[in-house]
Amino acid sequence: MSPIYHDTSVDNNVMRAYVWLSCNEPLYDGDTWRRQCKLYFPDVEAGINQGRTVEQFNAKTGGWNYVDSKRLMWSTFEFDPWLSGSVSSNRRPGGPLQSTPQAPVFHIREGKYPGDLWIEYGDTSPETKQVLDKEVAQIKAWVAEFVPVH
Known part of the structure; x- marks a missing residue:
């Protein structure tokens, strides 16, 4: 069995998290991804296969x-090939999105895509490690604020 379709561990190195995003919030279209999503997530009717656009x-x-x-x-x-389509793009109407406490924007100089997808990238770049630590701390803070609805 290929790990690309079956390694569901959190620290897998086959970009499964990115594929999940691509299958459920399609930023691009195509029959190839419709087929890929079914291979990666056979038990889930992913958003792209539900017709999300x-x-x-x-x-x-x-x-x-x-x-x-x-x-x-x-x-x-x-050095992200997707930078010009991101919130940090100079082409974005109004310029790059400004970071706020409720919606932080981290821009890693000399970073390359997908620099924050794997924790191991922090071992090769001090700036990436710093951003990863901030991201984890922010998620922990937001989860701590969560109040379940009864």
């Missing part, structure tokens, strides 16, 4: 124009 994603999130996010963080990288 980029337009729906942007309507839900506000796309580049939504600036009132809560409990959402972004990490971008200087």
